[in-house]
Amino acid sequence: MTASNQPIIQEVETWLQQVVIGLNLCPFAKHPWQNQQVHIAISHASNDENLLQDLATEITELLALPSKQRDTTILVVANYLKTFDDYNQFLAWTDALIAQQGWQGEVQIASFHPDYQFANTLPDDAENLTNRAPYPLLHILREASLEKALQHYPHDPETIFENNIHAVQNLSEEQKVKLFPYLFH
Template sequence: MQNYKYEEVHQQVKQWLEDVVIGLNLCPFAAKPNRNEQIQIFISEASNEEVILEEIYQQLQKLDSTPVEELETTLVVTPNLFSDFADYNQYLDLIDALVFQMGYQGIYQIASFHPDYCFHGTEPDDAENLTNRSPYPIFHLIREGSMEKVLKHYPDPEGIPERNIECVESLTEEDVARLFPFLK
C-alpha cells in the first residue's frame, strides 16, 4: 500500500469509528453493528479512480450477497486517493451513478467522510464539519432497509444532524485535538 501501512490505516479508522462516530453518538445506529462485528473496514490500495469504482462495485455485491446478520455495512477507505475534498465530493456523483446503474437505488446509500469535509455553506473551520471528518477519505455503504428499520424505533431522527452539530460545537480544543489527531 503506497505510503500507508494497512494495519495503521485500519487502526486509525477503527479508533475514529469508536471514539468519534460511536463515542460522540454521531450515528446512534453504529454501536450495535460495531459490537456485533458487522462493520467491514475495507481499505483500498487503489491509486486511480477506475480501480476504486470497481472495488466499490465489488463491495456492494458483497453486501448484496451476505446476510445482514453477518455484514451490516462497509466503510471503503481510500488512503491513496482523494486528498482534495473537491475531487472526493465530485467522485460521489460517480458512485451514486454506479448505485443507480446496478439497480441498487433505494437498497444502498452512500455516506461520505473526509479529513477536510466541508458542508455547503460553511467555512472550513466551522465546527459542524467535524461530524463528517475522518482520518482518510471514506465511502460508507449503508443498507437502506436496515436504516429504515432502526429509524422506526428512534425518537426524532430528523433531529440527529442538529444534535450532532451541538455536540461537536461543545467540544473543547483539547477534545478536538484528542478525537481528531489527523486534522491539519
C-alpha cells in the same frame, strides 16, 4: 488483509469508537459495531475507475451476505481523493454506479473526508467535524437496515444532525486535538 493495512484500519476503528460512537454522532452505529457487523475494507486505487471497481466489489460482497453477518461496509480510500473537491466530485460517480447496477433502494453511500465541508460553511466551522474522518471514506449503508433503525429511533431523525452539531461545538480544543489528531499535524 496485509500488515500494511493494519495501521489504517486501526485509525479508522479508533475514529469509529471515539468519534462516531463515542460522541453518538450516529445513534445507529453502536449496535452493528458491537455485533461485529461492520466491515472495513481498504482501497489502494489511484484513479476513479479502479476505485469504482473496488466500490462495486464491496457493495456486491455486502449484498451477498446476510445483514446479521455484515450490516455495513466502510471503504477506506487510502491514497486517492486527497482533496475534498476531488472527493466531492467522485461522489457523483458513486451515485451513477448505484443507478447503473440497479442498487437504488438497496444501498446508499455516506461520505466522510478529512477536509469535509458542508455547503455554506467555512472550513473551520465546527459542524464540518461531524463528517471528518482520518481518510476519505465511502460508507456503504443497507437501506433496509437504515429504515429498520429509524423505525426504532424515538426522536425525529432530523434532530440527529442538530444534536451532532451541538456535540462537536461543545468540544474543547483539547478534546478536538485528541479526537481528530489527523487534523492537527
